[in-house]
Amino acid sequence: MSHITVCARFRPLSSKERRDHGDSVSVQSLDSETFIFKDEKEEDFTFSFDRVFYQGSEQVDVYEFLALPIVRDAVNAINGTIITYGQTGAGKTYSMEGPSILECDQQKKGLLPRVVDGLFQCIKSSDEATKYTIKLSMVEIYMEKVRDLFDLLKDNIQIKESKVHGILLSGVTEVSILDSTEALHSLSRGIANRAVGETQMNMASSRSHCVYIFTVQQEFPKDKRIRTGKLILVDLAGSEKVEKTGAEGKLLDEAKTINKSLSALGNVINALTCSPQGRANHIPYRDSKLTRILQDALGGNSRTALLCCCSPSPSNASESLSTLRFGARAKHIKASPRVSHNDDKYTKKHGTQSPSKDGSCERILNKLTEKLDIEDVNLLEELFILEGIFSYPNSVEDLELTLEDVALRTISSLQEALEELTLIL
Numbered sequence: 001m002s003h004i005t006v007c008a009r010f011r012p013l014s015s016k017e018r019r020d021h022g023d024s025v026s027v028q029s030l031d032s033e034t035f036i037f038k039d040e041k042e043e044d045f046t047f048s049f050d051r052v053f054y055q056g057s058e059q060v061d062v063y064e065f066l067a068l069p070i071v072r073d074a075v076n077a078i079n080g081t082i083i084t085y086g087q088t089g090a091g092k093t094y095s096m097e098g099p100s101i102l103e104c105d106q107q108k109k110g111l112l113p114r115v116v117d118g119l120f121q122c123i124k125s126s127d128e129a130t131k132y133t134i135k136l137s138m139v140e141i142y143m144e145k146v147r148d149l150f151d152l153l154k155d156n157i158q159i160k161e162s163k164v165h166g167i168l169l170s171g172v173t174e175v176s177i178l179d180s181t182e183a184l185h186s187l188s189r190g191i192a193n194r195a196v197g198e199t200q201m202n203m204a205s206s207r208s209h210c211v212y213i214f215t216v217q218q219e220f221p222k223d224k225r226i227r228t229g230k231l232i233l234v235d236l237a238g239s240e241k242v243e244k245t246g247a248e249g250k251l252l253d254e255a256k257t258i259n260k261s262l263s264a265l266g267n268v269i270n271a272l273t274c275s276p277q278g279r280a281n282h283i284p285y286r287d288s289k290l291t292r293i294l295q296d297a298l299g300g301n302s303r304t305a306l307l308c309c310c311s312p313s314p315s316n317a318s319e320s321l322s323t324l325r326f327g328a329r330a331k332h333i334k335a336s337p338r339v340s341h342n343d344d345k346y347t348k349k350h351g352t353q354s355p356s357k358d359g360s361c362e363r364i365l366n367k368l369t370e371k372l373d374i375e376d377v378n379l380l381e382e383l384f385i386l387e388g389i390f391s392y393p394n395s396v397e398d399l400e401l402t403l404e405d406v407a408l409r410t411i412s413s414l415q416e417a418l419e420e421l422t423l424i425l
């Protein structure tokens with residue numbers, strides 16, 4: 001079963017497009033899921049998506065279909081990702097933010113402010129005893145560097161991987177948000193910082209990927225159990241081809257980097273799509289910062305929604321066609337979301353991922369082989385794998401993450417042992 005929701009959205013014609021081509025459009029609706037698209041050579045292509053939002057569509061419809069199920073899941077510790085894809089000017093930011101985060105009429109509010117409202121509404125209607133904490137981080141990926149939008153001095157954030165928390169942005173600012181108003185002010189601050197950075201670097205927002213990360217933590221007072229759901233929204237850089245931008249020098253470098261990271265995204269999607277059922281083949285997440293940040297999101301423990309934004313005008317037909325093809329390919333991703341417990345017992349029970357030993361394990365085991373029986377070594381190896389200690393720390397942060405992983409797993413083992421004892425007594 002596929003857990004990626006792929007939708008297409010056509011924005012209204014712009015005044016320039018109207019001037020150039022009058023009211024003519026390349027898209028002919030068949031129903032709410034299927035349409036015929038006419039390319040530059042007047043050839044017809046039929047596309048089917050989970051939902052198609054035509055020119056007159058409302059922001060609320062996009063939110064309710066695409067985002068609301070993911071928001072509900074995030075509050076229940078299932079990770080979620082919402083991505084807007086398309087050429088510059090296709091409506092990605094309009095769909096994501098609306099005309100403005102802080103000041104815009106209710107009807108035009110974009111996904112972000114609606115997601116914020118949705119999160120707090122879900123929390124309000126959930127079990128009162130459960131304690132929720134929501135944190136927000138905002139980063140921008142520009143020229144393969146990750147910049148903290150709440151602290152512009154942190155302009156080269158490193159991406160780390162923890163067995164418990166999955167993909168992490170090392171040292172990124174996390175802002176605690178207590179209600180919708182506070183969240184919107186924080187988002188607006190991040191967006192304003194993005195503009196400041198752009199001026200500093202002489203760059204346009206369409207040339208970078210903007211990533212919004214909401215971390216929703218649940219604490220159950222009865223047993224102090226903690227579950228975390230991560231909700232990531234990504235407003236991608238424009239997907240137009242390099243040659244069409246007519247770029248030179250720095251602009252050409254930017255365009256190439258964007259194309260590289262978007263094709264890395266395409267390659268990851270392809271690898272996931274082509275993976276034989278139940279067989280783990282190599283997924284090239286490490287080929288770009290974007291795919292690395294989205295690793296958890298695309299690879300399994302998440303629900304993902306992709307909004308393919310297009311211009312309906314014949315003047316943009318070739319770019320719209322490539323956006324739609326990207327979406328059609330993504331539709332084949334197979335992923336199974338799971339609840340993010342802060343231990344890996346679930347994974348073990350369900351057998352979705354088994355830790356593999358890497359060089360550090362091998363090094364220690366080789367050394368031990370010299371002194372111990374092969375049976376002892378085999379037992380140790382089993383222990384390594386069970387404990388999931390398989391990454392050799394190459395920095396203090398890595399070491400801290402590994403220790404935290406082990407500590408959390410130990411705590412949860414103790415909790416489980418205590419539960420079992422309580423049942424016996």
Ligand SMILES: Nc1ncnc2c1ncn2[C@@H]1O[C@H](COP(=O)(O)OP(=O)(O)OP(=O)(O)O)[C@@H](O)[C@H]1O
Pocket residue numbers: 010011012086087088089090091092093094095205206236237238309
């Ligand atoms: N659904 C829509 N309804 C009304 N106006 C829209 C819609 N989508 C986009 N627009 C308008 O079209 C223009 C371009 O949209 P937008 O800035 O969202 O594009 P974009 O894909 O984010 O481009 P960039 O890559 O430059 O960020 C804006 O003026 C926006 O207000």
